[in-house]
Amino acid sequence: MIKEVIGVGETELDALNDAKRQLGLSDTDEVEFELIQRAEKKKFGLFGGAPAKVKVTLKATPEDKAEEFLRNVLDKMNLQSVVIEKKLIEGGVEFDLSGEDVGFVIGRRGETLDSLQYLTSLVANHADSGYFKVTINTGNYREKREKTLEILGRKLAFKAVKTGRKTNLEPMNPYERRIIHTAVQKVNGAISWSEGENANRHVVIGPDPKAKNNFRKGGYNKGRGGRRPYNSSRSYNNSAPANPDRKPLNEGDGTGLYGRIDK
Known part of the structure; x- marks a missing residue:
């Protein structure tokens, strides 16, 4: 959207200020302008003469x-x-x-x-x-949504620590995935990473393979015939990528829906 007006006045300055007022600007605002016609004085104060005309083009911000x-x-x-x-x-x-x-x-x-x-x-x-x-x-929709995602991320992180199993969330945009990752980082023993491409990219929350196995404490479950705890003979969730620094995984450079959009 480009606004273009022509100001008219007895002098070039008057014409410029007239154009500014038409654009809703003050006389002190700086703008680029084109002088269309210089002011011409009347001969002998009676004949001829012409007002000054200035064109101001204001590009849309x-x-x-x-x-x-x-x-x-x-x-x-x-x-x-x-x-x-x-x-x-x-x-x-x-x-x-x-x-x-x-x-x-x-x-x-x-x-x-x-x-x-x-x-x-x-x-x-x-x-x-x-x-x-x-x-x-x-x-405050976005604030409510962010709070909901934070609660969800922490809840599933605690679940991963307790059960030793991972959970796949629904596809989300980069901004919402980062909220989940941040929430999971606050829970010791849980990590998160992203899988999928484009619109199907989603967060996965699982137990941290680098953390101590602390779920199902108390040894064998005698009530179930003495069966061994889930995956007790090996590191659980071997498919989960290692993340010793507990940072969000596979989120690129932070660009996306709420970041910079390269043309």
Whole structure:
């Protein structure tokens, strides 16, 4: 979106200030302009003469492009009632959506919201060499989702320590996978890693093969005829990748849905 106006005035400065006012800028704002016509004084104060004309072109900022795209998409979804509130942050912009129909924007487990954020970020970063971060939220949905994932990650991590078995989670975007990994790191004896490609990439949580086998304590289970504990004769979950530093595995360089998008 490019705004272009022509200012008119008795002098070049008056014409420039007229163009700025049309764009909603103050007289002190600096802009690039093109002088279309110089002011000409009337001869003998009676004949001829012409005002000065200046053209000012104001290129759309990344947040302007993002907001315009977001509004157009919502209108196409027949969600004209959804209100967009914009807040500029360091290196980016945050959009907060509100309204009765905002549930349609969230979608199943936030998938629609994530897709909308991804596409809006692509538009904002289309013609700029730098990276402009775009976040779309509605109320405190993302905060609630993050808390839910943290609880899930810790719960499954404790389960892995207790049972010695791994659990495959549903596919998630890179941001949500990192939340799970961070939660699992806080549980001694459990690790997490990612498997799958593209939309099927998901987190796996399992027991740490480097940790001491501390599940099913108490030796043989006499109530089951003295059978040996699960995998007691060997290291359990041999398929799990070693992770001595207990760092999230296979997550690349941290880019993805909420990171930089390379063109």
